[in-house]
Amino acid sequence: MAVLRPVWTANRLRGMSALSRDEVAHVAMLARIQLSDDELDRLAGQLDQIVGFVATVGEIAADDIPPMSHPLPLENVTRTDEVRPSLTPQQALAAAPRAEADRFAVPRILDEE
Amino acid sequence: MTDAVVDYDEALQTYDPVMGLEVHVELNTKTKMFCGCSTVFGAEPNSQVCPVCLGLPGALPVVNASAVESAIRLGLALHGSIADWSRFARKNYFYPDMPKNFQTSQYDEPIVYNGYLDVEVPTESGDGTEVFRVEIERAHMEEDTGKSLHVGGATGRIQGAEYSLVDYNRAGIPLIEIVTKPIVGAGTRAPQIARAYVAALRDLLKALDISDVKMEQGSVRCDANVSLRPVGTEKFGTRTETKNVNSLRSIERAVRYEISRQAAVLDAGGTITQETRHWHEDTGITTAGRPKSDADDYRYFPEPDLVPVAPAAELVEKLGGTLPEPPAQRRKRLQSDWGYSDLEMRDVINAGAVDLIEQTVAEGASPAGARKWWTGELARRANVEGRTVEDFGVTPAHVAELDGLVKGGRLNDSMARQVLEGVMAGEGAPTAVADARGLELVQDDGALEAAVDKVIAANPDVADKVRGGKLNAAGALIGQVMKELKGQADAAKARELILAKLT
Amino acid sequence: MTDYTRMTAADIAAALAAGETTSVEVTQAHLDRIAEVDGDVHAFLQVDAEGALATARAVDEARAAGKELGPLAGVPVAVKDVLATEGLTTTAGSKILEGWVPPYDATVVAKLRAAGMPILGKTNMDEFAMGSSTEHSAYGPTHNPWDLDRIPGGSGGGSSAAVAAFEAPLAIGTDTGGSIRQPAAVTGTVGTKPTYGGVSRYGLIALASSLDQAGPCTRSVLDAALLHEVIGGHDVMDSTSIDAPVPPVVEAARKADVKGLKIGVIKEISGEGFQPGVKQLFDESVQLLVDRGAEVVEVSCPSFEKGLAAYYLILPSEASSNLAKFDGMRYGLRVGPEGVASPSAEQVMAATRDAGFGDEVKRRIILGTYALSAGYYDAYYGQAQKVRTLIARDFAAAYEKVDVLVTPTAPTTAFKLGEKLDDPMAMYLNDVATIPANLAGVPGMSIPNGLAAEDGLPSGFQILAPATKDERLYQVGAALEAALQEKWGGPILAQAPELAGKADAR
Incomplete structure (x- = not known):
């Protein structure tokens, strides 16, 4: 977990808000939510307040405390390699906004990997 | 661009x-x-x-x-x-x-x-x-x-x-x-x-x-x-x-x-x-x-729907006992067992035939015979047809049987190739194909000797060359003998006989 | 004529077993009640009369044929709309899943069906279970049966209101930070969040995977235990499911005895700063337990103070990932961006998620995405997980000294609809007493403990037990319930105002 975002860090140092409107827009796109300007106006202030609050977890000295990601101390829960019934293509595709040739039809995919 | x-x-x-x-x-x-x-x-x-x-x-x-x-x-x-x-x-x-x-x-x-x-x-x-x-x-x-x-x-x-x-x-x-x-x-x-x-x-x-x-x-x-x-x-x-x-x-x-x-x-x-x-x-x-x-920014975090995988030492040890011989080591061992040259082994590997040859030898074939068929005729066919040698329906047992028929003197190489055709065409195992197609070397020494005599008489120039020590020239005479006997002759025997008569 | 809607599930089950009534009659009575009052309450997003009656008929026939049936066979139940029901629309209160019909049943639902329990319908909730008021439902809020202008709690306000309004004797809720217990508190009902892993999460549309847990919403502690027993137990489809029998909850509820039990009051959540009436009722309830032979000691859980902040990092982080699948590609809503001729999948996803999610969901997804992003992970998510460790340690230390812990369930009684809608932080504070149990995975229960002096609205008493010791909740809950009902002369809901009722349901 390396890269520090220069803008955000600089804002911290200047004692500015925790999360600016632009940063909210940026994170929203990372989360694939196209916020309208109105929404940005509304959500940015609220989020700034919330981030200010949740950042207080940093007030606890916990350097030597192990992180807890799960409430149960379970390990090695696996299943045997046995085939179970699948859905039928009809069931699988029943809720698809669009389907064609027994496949899910999706808008053009931007050139990525 | x-x-x-x-x-x-x-x-x-x-x-x-x-x-x-x-x-x-x-x-x-x-x-x-x-x-x-x-x-x-x-x-x-x-x-x-x-x-x-x-x-x-x-x-x-x-x-x-x-x-x-x-x-x-x-x-x-x-x-x-x-x-x-x-x-x-x-x-x-x-x-x-x-x-x-x-x-x-x-x-x-x-x-x-x-x-x-x-x-x-x-x-x-x-x-x-x-x-x-x-x-x-x-x-x-x-x-x-x-x-x-x-x-x-x-x-x-x-x-x-x-x-x-x-x-x-x-x-x-x-x-x-x-x-x-x-x-x-x-x-x-x-x-x-x-x-x-x-x-x-x-x-x-x-x-x-x-x-x-x-x-x-x-x-x-x-x-x-x-x-x-x-x-x-x-x-x-x-x-x-x-x-x-x-x-x-x-x-x-x-x-x-x-x-x-x-x-x-x-x-x-x-x-x-x-x-x-x-x-x-x-x-x-x-x-x-x-x-x-x-x-x-993939935002990795521990998957909360799964619990940790913590393999017990005993499991790891048990699985360690199931490891195969490392491929490189195995290839070295097989090459040495089979007596192949580096070049021959490389051809075998390139043809993807290591396992097939191993099985064929296990079925009783000689390593040389197994290699000849898998990297020769079958590999050539596969290459031409863009398939793999395994695609032809020919099994290691078939090849071992074929090798045995050649070694036992029933078939010569060209007959064996015809048998292989039959196996690939689904006509059955090699012996059955040979039987059905009537393929069998002429075992009658009298017929062979008669053919040799006839060919020597018909080709005095060549016979003289052989007499003069050019043993390679015997090849032409062997070809004639084979032709005379419609391919069903044992070429080695024919050569033996020709040389015996001329040298 | 007997009004089966007013009876506890245990009593209905007894009447069914005795042949005094049929499941069809009981189920129809509840469907009628729903038709009568749900126009006002709006506890249900969908009612499945046909399916419920079909199950009821099948159970009645099985009973008539002398087949052996489970203890709750024929008793109808309502299911929070966050659990997948095969063939029955499941929306999680969101527009993005409008009309989605799952091709499979959640394990909890499969267990209800196997137990012969008619499913009345799907109950309203805050969108994807994010909220404490049910106002974040994309399909309109649920109203508190005690006062229709007030919130029924959340996220499972539909389930608690359905039970409080006698529309269902039993309901299933889910609890990520208090979504079963807080609605129970503000509607005068009982709600249990079992030990994490005690009830399968398979088919529960995940909010925060490491916090979510389904549980019973009922009008009595015994009913909760009976339902807990039906839905609990190991499930191979859930890797985080506990491979052990359901704790002896029914036995404990029947025992209802606290003699010699050590009860801890948590100094940091003892009602200081809470609504005075809530604090007063809490103190009275603790005294009732002492009167019944329990020993009360004060314990300190200093790290709980940071629980809310840790929770509002862990939950959004997990939720941001869990909710990524709602993108309009395979199911649910698909919306194209305005004014784009041939939008890409990426643009359609972003437009769909903007149109399909409500504000609270967007807030939390953005918060969680931010908290997990490079450069911030350690300060936010990582640190929150450490706080989580400290909270678990506080619990462990406390349970060295006591058998159970108790707190008021929520800081206030039901607030007015709209009161905190535009102030997310104020809304989050409702969860302060319930969140620690989710972070540590321990079980918790809320039972009604009276009406606050200042507003006459119900308050809740929370009991917390060590992980897998769910039976202690029922033992203490049933004892307190008995003491309180002795005082009141009957169940608290007898004091609830009659709903006017309308023939014209929505």
Whole structure:
């Protein structure tokens, strides 16, 4: 977990808000939510307040405390390699906004990997 | 758009390549990584999906125990350490072929770390082979994505398509990703080493029987990271990652191309952009894909729907006892057992016939006979027809039987080839084919002697040459004898008889 | 004529077993009640009369044929709309899943069906269970039966209101930070969040995977135990499911005895700063337990103070990933961006998620995405997980000294609809007493403990037990319930105002 975002860090140092409107827009796109300007106006202030609050977890000295990601101390829960019934293509595709040739039809995919 | 390239050998005078290879292997488990859907290749679209691998709301993953065992066995075969505690993590990014919009993978707690694989490559002088050790950084478990068909646009490629059709049968198939440490010191042999590494890994996976290793079906896929640094310097250059290079030959070509391309950029005073690149099989070049960006902020965190994988020492030990003989070692042993020359062994390996010959010898054939058939007639046929030697319906038992018929003197080579035709045509086992086709050497010495006498009388010039000590000339007479007896003569016997009469 | 809607599930089950009534009659009575009052309450997003009656008929026939049936066979139940029901629309209160019909049943639902319990319908909730008021439902809020202008709690306000309004004797809720217990508190009902892993999460549309847990919403402690027993137990489809029998909850509820039990009052959540009436009722309830033979000691859980902040990092982080699948590609809503001729999948995803998610969901997804992003992970998500460890340690230390812990369930009684809608932080504070149990995975229960002096609205008493010791909740809950009902002369809901009722349901 390396890269520090220069803008955000600089804002911290200047004692500015925790999360600016632009940063909210940026994170929203990372989360694939196209916020309208109105929404940005509304959500940015609220989020700034919330981030200010949740950042207080940093007030606890916990350097030597192990992180807890799960409430149960379970390990090695696996299943045997046995085939179970699948859905039928009809069931699988029943809720698809669009389907064609027994496949899910999706808008053009931007050139990525 | 075609990039400038410089001559490969020239590039290597100035630059030292560093590689990193990431190989994704589809395991041959019966079911997917996290659900009980079948993994059989080629099923009807979206017929091997369930709420889990389709990412339906509410569904939860459960780890396939066989996949974990495969990963541990591979780790041990790569001389790696098996983590006594490892976890799955979510790699978050949006892509339509990924039903949950995160890939369940492993991040900083992989199941296997720190291994190596020794590969055989030609020496730099080219006059022999030597072992090059490729260090393995890690191997981890993850799930495959679905498959998209791109509709519209000229090429059927993703670029320019109007929309795409997604089949999620492949989504959730278990993958192991094997990541090398930076491969340094490869020098001019970098492309060969990359190829040899993937080939050795493929052999190992096959020997372990944990993958179908069908590169043409995508069950082994390679991403090649390449960077250049000026010869004699330490610091690595900026790397590019060429994705989905899916044949041994392409790996060699892609690495070679990237070296030439990057050298041209650097020679011109440019800088290398850190980016993914696409390999084009047809034109043999790579083109720029997406630059590294914020989209690579994968927001990894421990997968809360799964619990840690903590293999017990006893399990690891037990699995260690199931490891096959390492492929390179096995090949050495077999070569020595069979008495093949290096060249003969290489032909056998290239024909993919090691296992077949081993089985054929086990069925009673001589190593020389087994090699002759598998790397000779059958390999030639396979090559011409673009198939594999296994595709003809000829079994090691058939070849052993055929070899026995030749050795026992019933068939000569040309008759044996006819028998093989019959076996391939589904006429039955060799003896039955020979019987049905009436193929049998003339065993009557009287008939053979009569034919020899007749041929000597008809070819006095040739007979004189033989008498004069030119034993090779006997070949022409043998041919005539064979013709006389409609091919059903024992050529060795005929030669014996001719020489006895003329010398 | 007997009004079966006013009876506890245990009593209905007894009447069914005795042949005094049929499941069809009981189920129809509840369907009639729903038709009568749900136009006002809006506890249900969908009512499945046909399916419920079909199950009821099948159970009646099985009973007539002398087949052996489970203890709750024929007793109808309502299911929070966050659990997948095969063939029955499941929306999680969101527009993005409008009209989605799952091809499979959640394990909890499969268990209800196997137990012969008619499913009346799907109950309203805050969108994807994010909220404490049910106002974040994309399909309009649920109203508190005690006062229709007030919130029924959340996220499972539909389930608690359905039970409080006698529309269902039993309901299933889910609890990620208090979504079963807080609605129970403000509606005068009983709600249990079992030990994490005690009830399968398979088919529960995940909010925060490491916190979510389904549980019973009822009008009595015994009913909760009976339902807990039906839905609990190991499930191979859930890797985080506990492979052990359901704790002896029914036995404990029947025992209802606290003699010699050590009860801890948590100094940091003892009602200081809470609504005075809530604090007063809490103190009275503790005294009732002492009167019944329990020993009360004060314990300190200093790290609980940071629980809310840790929770509002862990939950959004997990939720941001869990909700990524709602992208308009395979199911649910698909919306194209305005004014784009041939949008890409990426643009359609972003437009769909903007149109399909409400504000609270967007807030939390953005917060969680931010908290997990490079450079911030350690300071936010990583640090929150450490706080989680400290909270678990506080619990462990406390349970060295006591058998159960008790707190008021929520800081206030039901607030007015709209009061905190535009102030997310104020809304989050409702969860302060319930969150620690989710972070540590321990079980918790809320039972009604009276009407606050200042507003006459119900208040809740929370009991917390060590992980897998769920039976202690029922033992203490049933004892306190008995003491309180002795005082009141009947169940608290007898004091609830009559709903006017309308024949014209929505």
